[in-house]
Amino acid sequence: MSKVERELPTPEAADLIGLTRDLVAAEVAPRAAADEEAGRFPREVFATLGRAGLLGLPYPQEHGGGGQPYEVYLQVIEELAAGWLAVGLGVSVHTLSCFPIAAYGSAEQRARLLPEMVGGELLGAYCLSEPGSGSDAAAMATKAVRRADSYEISGTKAWITHGGIADYHAVFARTDRSAGSPTAEADRPRGARGVSCFHVPGRTAGVAAAPAENKMGMRASTTAQMTFGGALVPVDDLIGGEGDGFRIAMAALDGGRLGIAACAVGLAQAALDAAVAYAGSRRQFGRPVADFQGMRFMLADMATGVAAARALYLSAARRRDAGRPYGTEAAMAKLFASDMAMRVTTDAVQVLGGYGYVTDFPVERYMREAKVLQIVEGTNQIQRVVIGRRLAEARAAAPGGD
Amino acid sequence: MNIVVCVKQVPDTETTRTLKSDDRTLDRAAADGVLNELDEYAVEEALRIKEAHGGEVTVLTMGPDKATDTIRKALSMGADKAVHLTDEALVGSDALQTSYAIQQVLGRTGFDLVVLGSESTDARTGVLAAMLAERLGVPQLSLANKVEIDGSSIRVQRQTDYGYDKVEATLPAVVSVVEKINEPRYPSFKGIMAAKKKPFETLGIADAGIDAAQVGLANAATEVVDFAEAPPRERGQIVKDEGEGGVAAAEFLASKKFI
Ligand SMILES: Cc1cc2nc3c(=O)[nH]c(=O)nc-3n(C[C@H](O)[C@H](O)[C@H](O)COP(=O)(O)OP(=O)(O)OC[C@H]3O[C@@H](n4cnc5c(N)ncnc54)[C@H](O)[C@@H]3O)c2cc1C
Numbered sequence: 001m002s003k004v005e006r007e008l009p010t011p012e013a014a015d016l017i018g019l020t021r022d023l024v025a026a027e028v029a030p031r032a033a034a035d036e037e038a039g040r041f042p043r044e045v046f047a048t049l050g051r052a053g054l055l056g057l058p059y060p061q062e063h064g065g066g067g068q069p070y071e072v073y074l075q076v077i078e079e080l081a082a083g084w085l086a087v088g089l090g091v092s093v094h095t096l097s098c099f100p101i102a103a104y105g106s107a108e109q110r111a112r113l114l115p116e117m118v119g120g121e122l123l124g125a126y127c128l129s130e131p132g133s134g135s136d137a138a139a140m141a142t143k144a145v146r147r148a149d150s151y152e153i154s155g156t157k158a159w160i161t162h163g164g165i166a167d168y169h170a171v172f173a174r175t176d177r178s179a180g181s182p183t184a185e186a187d188r189p190r191g192a193r194g195v196s197c198f199h200v201p202g203r204t205a206g207v208a209a210a211p212a213e214n215k216m217g218m219r220a221s222t223t224a225q226m227t228f229g230g231a232l233v234p235v236d237d238l239i240g241g242e243g244d245g246f247r248i249a250m251a252a253l254d255g256g257r258l259g260i261a262a263c264a265v266g267l268a269q270a271a272l273d274a275a276v277a278y279a280g281s282r283r284q285f286g287r288p289v290a291d292f293q294g295m296r297f298m299l300a301d302m303a304t305g306v307a308a309a310r311a312l313y314l315s316a317a318r319r320r321d322a323g324r325p326y327g328t329e330a331a332m333a334k335l336f337a338s339d340m341a342m343r344v345t346t347d348a349v350q351v352l353g354g355y356g357y358v359t360d361f362p363v364e365r366y367m368r369e370a371k372v373l374q375i376v377e378g379t380n381q382i383q384r385v386v387i388g389r390r391l392a393e394a395r396a397a398a399p400g401g402d
Numbered sequence: 403m404n405i406v407v408c409v410k411q412v413p414d415t416e417t418t419r420t421l422k423s424d425d426r427t428l429d430r431a432a433a434d435g436v437l438n439e440l441d442e443y444a445v446e447e448a449l450r451i452k453e454a455h456g457g458e459v460t461v462l463t464m465g466p467d468k469a470t471d472t473i474r475k476a477l478s479m480g481a482d483k484a485v486h487l488t489d490e491a492l493v494g495s496d497a498l499q500t501s502y503a504i505q506q507v508l509g510r511t512g513f514d515l516v517v518l519g520s521e522s523t524d525a526r527t528g529v530l531a532a533m534l535a536e537r538l539g540v541p542q543l544s545l546a547n548k549v550e551i552d553g554s555s556i557r558v559q560r561q562t563d564y565g566y567d568k569v570e571a572t573l574p575a576v577v578s579v580v581e582k583i584n585e586p587r588y589p590s591f592k593g594i595m596a597a598k599k600k601p602f603e604t605l606g607i608a609d610a611g612i613d614a615a616q617v618g619l620a621n622a623a624t625e626v627v628d629f630a631e632a633p634p635r636e637r638g639q640i641v642k643d644e645g646e647g648g649v650a651a652a653e654f655l656a657s658k659k660f661i
Contacts, residue, residue: 003434015474015594023588053591066591 004269004310006075013072016057020076023052024083032084032220036365039212039219041165045087046094046123049080055094056118058255059102063114070255070317074262078310081266085369086221088266089376090123092259093161097124099252100170100197104240113199117168125166126256127157127200127226128249134158135382137172138192138246142228144173149235151175151198153206153228163224164209169200171228172249175242195245199237206231217368254327255320256377257334261313264337264373268306271341271348271366275299278352278361289351298351302344309337328390335383338373345370403457403551403573406513407448407481408504408534409441411465411472412524419524425619426626427494428524430466437472440519443579445476446586447549448517455551458482460511464492464503470602477597478589484600485511489607494619497525501533503617506610508538513574515556520545520578531578541571547582 003021008014027048035042049055057073059065066073073095081088098117101109116122133139142155153173160169176194200207210225240248276299279290289295316329345367349356356363374380413419413433422429437445448459461476463469464487473484487507495503508516516538521528535542543549546558547566554573559566561580589597607614615621641650655661 011474012594012598015471015478015589015597016591018475019478019589019591019594048588051590052588057591061595066595 004078008072008075009069010072013068013075016066016068016072017075017079019052020054020079023049023054024079028080028087029083032086033359033362033365035220036086036218037359039214041220041222042087043123043165045084046090047121049087049091050120053120054080054091055120055123056098058095059098059114059118063102063110063118064116065102065114065118069321070258071314071321074258074313074317077259077262078266078269081263082270083266084220085263085267085366086218088263089218089260090162090221092256092263093126094124095259096252096256097126097166097168097170099255100239100248101199103251104197104244104248105199109199109236109239122167123162123165125160125162125169125226126252127160127169127171129157129159131156131158131225135379137249138195140172140174140195142171142173144175144196144198144233146175146235147232150232151196151235151238153198153200153231153233155228157226157228159213159223160209160226161221161223163222163226164212165222167202169202169207169226170239170252171198171200171233172196172245173198173228175245192246193243195249196242197239197245197248198233199239200228200231200233204231204233216371217365218372250327253377254330257330257383258313258317258320260373260377261309261316261330261333261337264334264341264370265306265310265313267366267370267373268302268309268337268341268344271345271363271370272299272302272306274361274363274366275302275348275351278355282353282355295351298347302347305340305344309333309340312336328387331378331383331386334377335380335387338370338380341370341373342367403451403455403514404460404512405448405452405457405515405517406460406462406508406511407441407444407476408516408518408530409445409461409463409472409476410438410519410522410524411435411463411469412438412522415439415523421626421629425494426629427619435468435471437475438519438522438524440521440523440579440581441476442479442519442586443581443583444517444519445479445481446584447546447577447579448515449480449587450584451515451517451549451551457514460485462504462507462511463487464495464500464507466493473602474594474597475589477600477602478593479587480589480593482600483602485603485605487605487607487610489612491607491612491614491618494622495617496622496624497527497529497533498623499617499621501530501537503607503610503612504530504534505537506612507605508534510605510610515551515573516576518576518578520580531576535576538574538576541575543569543571543575543577546577546579549577549579549583 057066057068061067077088077092101113128137130140144151144153172195174194175196206229208227213223279295280288282289313333316326316333319326348363349367414436417433420429452459459481461481461484518531543558545561547561548559550557557570560569
């Protein structure tokens with residue numbers, strides 16, 4: 001893999017990237033192809049990354065995190081994803097699962113729960129989607145009913161990354177249905193404002209995982225439905241107040257989308273590197289195919305896409321690090337980077353010709369993996385909805401607007 | 403125990419390395435510098451000895467300013483402090499001069515045990531440990547694939563072509579290690595952050611009491627007189643098997659006097 005030249009704010013960030021590259025080269029990339037083929041989740045790899053301190057990078061040092069800006073954390077994700085998407089995306093989702101407590105938890109919850117969540121030994125999951133509600137997450141059916149000192153959570157979450165493996169879950173459920181009320185009126189959900197967020201340990205009674213989904217790509221990353229059959233969660237583990245859940249879920253996804261953008265850039269970089277290397281060594285008509293302008297232009301477009309997507313996610317990240325609003329920029333980065341990755345990985349297969357279409361080379365896998373990035377953490381249609389809504393709001397707010 | 407690990411920044415073996423045409427020394431500025439691979443094993447062994455017997459690990463390097471990256475790596479693995487000998491006057495020093503310069507620095511730091519990798523991937527002379535031990539007047543235990551310390555005695559297994567020799571000496575001593583000795587740890591991000599706060603001493607030749615007349619390219623005992631690019635590999639001979647393939651292959655090997 002080529003070493004991407006990076007602008008990093010501190011020497012320790014440069015050392016962190018160096019450490020990540022060493023780990024990727026020795027512990028991550030060498031096993032990617034075989035584990036993907038076998039659909040084997042590499043728990044040990046996450047343990048190794050955890051010991052190195054990579055499972056809590058953007059969270060405060062006082063709670064055991066790395067205290068790193070998103071600008072640095074995301075470049076670590078990019079390096080991981082360049083070695084193996086399932087690992088880069090896994091670390092991103094794990095980091096996402098810590099966000100509700102880190103950002104909205106009480107001081108008591110942060111002190112009690114965060115150190116072990118970000119400490120490296122545990123892995124988290126983020127449970128928002130359901131079989132019946134994906135893009136329209138606010139229409140979720142899973143409910144949490146208050147019973148004395150606990151909430152009783154019932155329902156099914158779908159597509160949960162690390163489902164069945166995770167040590168804890170950030171779970172979103174409705175709290176706007178009255179307990180046991182038989183009337184249709186009381187049972188009618190009140191949309192986004194009726195959602196709350198809970199911290200649910202993996203060993204909680206009533207929490208179970210269905211067999212993992214059989215996916216087109218990223219097969220080593222476990223994705224499974226999770227059922228909550230009357231799981232009891234202490235009121236102390238409600239994050240934020242009742243009804244804050246949807247806001248928390250969306251704020252978490254703003255950061256998560258930057259993680260997906262970084263994953264897309266890493267994956268596309270890996271595809272570009274493979275294509276450049278191959279085109280330089282494959283000879284047809286008496287010379288390397290990289291000498292043909294038709295190939296070279298394709299490689300040039302691929303490289304430009306990767307660089308543009310990297311610049312876009314980093315500029316959104318720097319807004320976040322500066323404390324400025326960045327949700328629209330995160331949506332743009334996720335949209336652009338994942339569409340770019342789909343195109344670049346498809347072109348990489350083309351550069352390799354027939355050899356690109358078989359499993360002897362990694363590019364067909366990259367192409368299958370890229371697809372998921374256009375779907376997760378808000379499909380790319382939903383990213384456009386988010387960006388378009390902001391444009392409409394800006395127009396309405398402008399003098400003379402409607 | 404006062405353990406000093408000598409480490410070197412070398413050009414990454416994965417990048418192209420070139421000699422400069424004017425003075426025929428390695429172009430260190432052009433290549434990415436990394437911690438010499440065998441030195442990682444030396445650092446690891448020093449840390450393990452410290453963890454088992456107590457004491458302190460000092461990383462010592464001689465090299466240009468950018469060698470600080472390499473020192474930080476050793477510190478982030480867990481070494482306690484660092485000494486960086488850097489001076490324009492040292493540029494182009496050969497192994498003999500380097501051993502003199504390091505000897506002078508060791509005179510300041512003191513040591514019970516000096517640990518080195520058995521060679522560096524750039525010049526590959528593999529003589530520094532021997533020269534250093536000679537200059538310091540202490541035993542040298544080379545090519546160690548196992549080190550045991552008991553009080554003031556040190557025992558190593560010295561890797562050989564046929565197995566290993568058992569070598570024993572009394573501290574203080576110089577040990578050079580081979581990669582079979584251990585599995586170097588990864589630094590952790592906490593180690594990286596901690597490294598920033600560790601004592602880091604930068605010395606010029608005057609600080610270390612090094613005589614300028616004894617170091618540097620102009621005073622070197624050895625000289626690279628000339629160098630040439632390795633010739634491009636010639637196209638191999640392809641033997642097509644049309645029934646007589648085995649015979650043709652055997653004839654080729656016989657012509658090269660292999661059989
Ligand atoms: C591998 C994988 C891992 C995942 N991990 C997680 C996880 O860890 N946690 C979690 O909560 N979820 C996870 N998801 C779920 C993911 O976030 C959803 O799949 C995604 O949000 C889309 O929801 P859906 O699949 O129900 O599609 P739907 O919402 O049913 O969408 C179907 C199609 O309609 C389009 N569409 C929907 N609404 C609109 C609209 N308003 N305008 C235009 N087009 C629209 C969509 O873009 C899509 O093309 C994961 C999914 C996958 C595949």
